[in-house]
Amino acid sequence: MKIIDSTLRPQFTSTFDVERIRAEFPILKLRIDDKPLVYLDNAASSQMPQPVIDRLVRYQTSQHANINRGVHYLSETATAEYEESRRKLQRFINAREDREVIFTSGTTDSINLVMHGYGRKFIGSGDEIILTTLEHHSNIVPWQMLAEEKGATIRVVPINDAGELLVDEYESLFTDRTKFVGVLHVSNALGTINPVKQMIAFAHARGVPVLVDGAQAAPHMNVDVQDLDCDFYAFSGHKMCGPTGIGILYGKAELLERMQPFKGGGDMILSVTFERTTYNSIPHKFEAGTPPIAPAVGLGAAVDYLSGIGMDAIAAYELQLLNYATEQMRDLPDVRIIGTAAAKTAVLSFEVKGVHPHDIGTLLNHEGVAVRTGHHCVQPVMLRLKVPATTRASFAFYNTMSEVDAFIAGIRTVQKIFT
Amino acid sequence: MNSKSLYQEVILDHNKKPRNYGTLDKASHHAVGHNPLCGDHLDIALNLEGELIDRIAFHGESCAICKASASMMTTVVKGKTREDAETLIKEFRDMATGALNLDAEHHLGRLTVFAGVRDLPTRVKCAILPWHTLHAALNSVTTTSTEAEDDPMHAAIGDA
Known part of the structure; x- marks a missing residue:
């Protein structure tokens, strides 16, 4: 030995x-089993440091109420903390504006939002969606559901034996029917870091928007959505020292504005009558119902913690x-x-x-x-x-x-x- | 919890040298069991002479717990009646899920080496899959799954 x-x-x-x-x-x-814990399952979920735990406790013990509606002190405080957290996430990924940062329940929810909000509106019969072999099921299944509903086709970028995307093959998959690209930034199973910036530039030269699944990238590297120039970037809080039940969808404002809402309910509207509903502006258009406020505040503390290191x-x-x-x-x-x-x-x-x-x-x-x-x-x-x-x-x-x-x-x- | 205790010599031996491993030329009953959570699958063929299991064989891809469980199962049920096999299936399942009182009377004998899986919820299905598949074969269900809702044993296995 x-x-x-x-x-x-x-x-x-x-x-x-x-x-x-x-x-x-x-x-x-x-x-x-009387051995020190060696936690090597971080790609599934990471652990939480004391400052984030403390932040959750402080929120629950002195700041919680429902947001966006109350005129009382706690509602105003909770709203301010929730929106402050949004700005922290905006800075963390270098988004141009805070309204481009939507709170979701996680990466899966973020991708489903794009599928319903963008895909169902702009992808139709005979259109093509490019995905990669490396995608997590969460960036495959929603698009299969859309393809089945619309009569669209999914084309898949192959990989080599090392687990790297074949970028030449990716480029050859584009046709005049290509309407969307979904690619994960980092492979959860293999750790491969994909050349997403280059892939995005290629797609944009053909007028095709790109969704990046950043669930395994945001916790481990500097992510700059303006530098990548991605149209959408999805990630989860619980893989980056934050709580479960919270995630982010970044989207370019002009795209988010053109999209249809994913979920209907309170907070996502400006006015409702039985004849007609006027939707709220972004990001609220995509945050129907009471959001996960405490997890959002916790995620803000988590990115503060990560940025501190x-x-x-x-x-x-x-x-x-x-x-x-x-x-x-x-x-x-x-x-x-x-x-x-x-x-x-x-x-x-x-x-x-x-x-x-x-x-x-x-x-x-x-x-x-x-x-x-x-x-x-x-x-x-x-x-x-x-x-x-x-x-x-x-x-x-x-x-x-x-x-x-x-x-x-x-x-x-x-x-x-x-x- | 002591996960190591599950990997006893007898289990490791059956994993390394599985008994009745392979296929049967002539089989009256046959079933394939899947565990979609890990991709494991097990193919069990048996021949009934009247009510007696006269021959049985298995093959497939699985972890050591599953393979050893299948191997020991075949050695135990061979030569037994269908009814006796069903009793063992029930007792084994109850043992694996912690529902069986091992101090009370049962027929499991050396199969009790698998008793430790009851403390490892994610591994219960590995140990049960062969028995689940045998039950399906005896009841002429040709494919089964640890996740099949219409499967007669699903409710008993539950979510691991």
Whole structure:
């Protein structure tokens, strides 16, 4: 058995103080089966630091009421905090205006909003929608529903064996019937970072709008929607240290204004009679009913927290984690990494010869290591790469090099049990 | 919870060297079971002589828990009547979901090595799939799924 020599770990010259950061995440102190928790399921959902927990408590204990309607102190306070959070998210993704930031329940909800609000209005019979093999089911199924309803066609960008999009093939899929492109920024299963800026420029040269699914990018890198020039950008709060039940749809104002509402109800209207309803302006047109106010305020605190550390610092540290984990994993016999793109976030999907992912997941759990197993909601990727399922370790900025060691040691234990 | 205790020698051995693995030339009953949550599938064929399970075989793609459960199941039900097999199916399912009192009288014998799955909700379906599929085969349902709502055993399995 290989002895892990801690002096071989990368030495940090940066000031990234991971121990100080970890101290702010109460859940990381948990022990599982009497082993320290090693949480490597961040692509599914991240953990919440104390400042975000405190913000939720402060909101609930001193600021909560319904928004946009009351004249009383609490309603005005809650409204102000909710809108302040919108501006925080606007700055976080560098949107031009705060009304381009719509609160949704998450990435899935954001994509469905675009499908109903834009797709059902502007995509018709015989039109074509371009998606990629790497898409999460949440950016496939809504478009299939639309294609079926309208008689439109979905065309799919293929990938190579490393899990990278074939950009030439993407460009050759365009026809004069192409009406929409949906592409994920970062693959949840493989970690591939897609060249979305280049893909958007190509689509725009043909007058085609692009939706970017940023669920796995926004938590891990600096996202600038003006620089990308994307038409829509969707992401979730709970993957970036925020609460569940909250997400964002960024959309260019001129597109959002032309779109039809997705959900009908209170707050999204200016006036209602049984003869005619006048819709509210954006973003309110898309926020029917009482929104998830507390989660929205919590997400505002989460992006403050992330910005305090710095997205570039987070990306640089996570890249070091990925490189170290990849190196360690390459030294393991009978282990194959699935997804070897040149540009990756800190996601490691892998197979262990002769051991089913579910058995790996259960046995790693016994070592305190939390990973995800299965098809990761990307069955087309699994089919293309000819793997029924994988085990996935996904890292965050609060993971450490010694946690990588614990994870690698856990895989060695699994292999020993199965020999 | 002790997940490691599930991976006992007998289970690891049946996973490595599954018994009655393969297909039957002549089968009176046959079913394929799926677990769509993980993509696992299991093909079970058996031959009834009167009420007696005279031959049985399985093959498929699955985790160690599922494969070992299938392997041990085939060794136990071979030579038993359909009725005895149904009793074992019920008892195994009850054990896996924690509904069976292991101290009371039952017929599971060494199948009790799987008792630990009751503490691992996400793995209950892995252990049950072969039994679920055997039940479908005996009742002439050719395909089944751990998620099939119209399946006679679905309600008992529930959401893991």
